[in-house]
Amino acid sequence: MMEIANAANGENGGTSYEEAKKLADDIMARIKCRPVVGIICGSGLGELANMVTDTEIMGYEEIPGFPVSTVPGHAGKLVFGQLGGKPVVLMKGRVHFYEGFTMQKTALPIRIMKLLGVQILIVTNAAGGINQEYEIGDLMIIKDHINMPGFAGMNPLHGQNDERFGPRFPAISKAYTKRLRDHAKTTAKSLGFEGFRIHEGVYCMLAGPSFETVTECKFLNMIGVDVTGMSTCPEVVVAAHCGMEVFGMSLVTNKVVMQYDSEQVANHEEVLETGALRSKDLQKLVAAMLTTLEIKSQP
Ligand SMILES: O=P(O)(O)O[C@@H]1C[C@H](O)[C@@H](CO)O1
Numbered sequence: 001m002m003e004i005a006n007a008a009n010g011e012n013g014g015t016s017y018e019e020a021k022k023l024a025d026d027i028m029a030r031i032k033c034r035p036v037v038g039i040i041c042g043s044g045l046g047e048l049a050n051m052v053t054d055t056e057i058m059g060y061e062e063i064p065g066f067p068v069s070t071v072p073g074h075a076g077k078l079v080f081g082q083l084g085g086k087p088v089v090l091m092k093g094r095v096h097f098y099e100g101f102t103m104q105k106t107a108l109p110i111r112i113m114k115l116l117g118v119q120i121l122i123v124t125n126a127a128g129g130i131n132q133e134y135e136i137g138d139l140m141i142i143k144d145h146i147n148m149p150g151f152a153g154m155n156p157l158h159g160q161n162d163e164r165f166g167p168r169f170p171a172i173s174k175a176y177t178k179r180l181r182d183h184a185k186t187t188a189k190s191l192g193f194e195g196f197r198i199h200e201g202v203y204c205m206l207a208g209p210s211f212e213t214v215t216e217c218k219f220l221n222m223i224g225v226d227v228t229g230m231s232t233c234p235e236v237v238v239a240a241h242c243g244m245e246v247f248g249m250s251l252v253t254n255k256v257v258m259q260y261d262s263e264q265v266a267n268h269e270e271v272l273e274t275g276a277l278r279s280k281d282l283q284k285l286v287a288a289m290l291t292t293l294e295i296k297s298q299p
Contacts, residue, residue: 038121
């Protein structure tokens with residue numbers, strides 16, 4: 001039994017249920033808010049935190065064992081409070097696999113959110129447009145994803161399973177629920193965002209940190225990917241595993257390079273600049289979605 005516990009705990013890079021529970025209990029001892037919605041802010045999208053009221057803030061480094069962000073545009077703060085009349089916890093910045101964290105560690109904040117009482121996860125990211133009809137600044141509601149590192153065995157659920165988090169073989173095909181995607185479309189309409197470019201499409205995670213080659217982009221285009229990035233899949237897989245509803249949204253911060261002799265190159269500064277320009281619209285949409293969102297009671 002001990003060997004199994006050790007494998008679940010250490011060898012697969014994961015955190016045991018007991019350790020995650022202790023982290024959640026320590027947070028609850030310091031924070032009054034009991035969030036039902038968790039929000040992850042992607043690169044340059046942390047300004048959403050400014051709309052949260054009654055805030056209580058903890059730096060990731062204040063939580064022992066919590067992965068700490070190392071990338072510009074990811075402040076590394078948990079912001080608790082009210083948004084759209086709902087108690088929320090917002091991750092002002094995430095961590096990524098390419099920073100050297102295991103897939104399990106990258107998604108640990110989601111398990112802690114679950115233990116804090118979060119039922120709905122809203123995940124945002126900055127992404128490169130693969131779909132040739134997408135323009136810089138467009139938003140995309142995620143309807144499905146490809147976890148490309150998973151093809152090479154990098155799945156956040158790799159290793160011993162603890163049923164207290166979720167089942168050994170979870171279904172992921174409905175992770176981005178139709179209910180929340182429809183809710184986003186209705187909300188966008190009610191905000192008068194008709195002229196505002198919102199798509200629905202497929203996100204693909206590559207491991208990063210190098211941006212894609214031209215041929216990789218052509219391949220992603222051929223297999224039906226609309227945008228590509230370096231995050232989101234670990235968190236969403238773990239959220240679906242532990243029974244959360246997920247809503248995901250990508251901001252197209254750049255168009256990927258599709259011509260071999262192009263002078264253009266992708267760069268993180270452009271990603272942050274576009275984030276800053278369009279984040280207001282994304283913020284408005286998320287806040288309005290929360291205002292009218294029905295929180296289903298847990299089974
Ligand atoms: O955290 P996200 O997925 O929004 O960040 C994207 C992917 C890389 O971390 C970075 C590249 O500019 O932005």
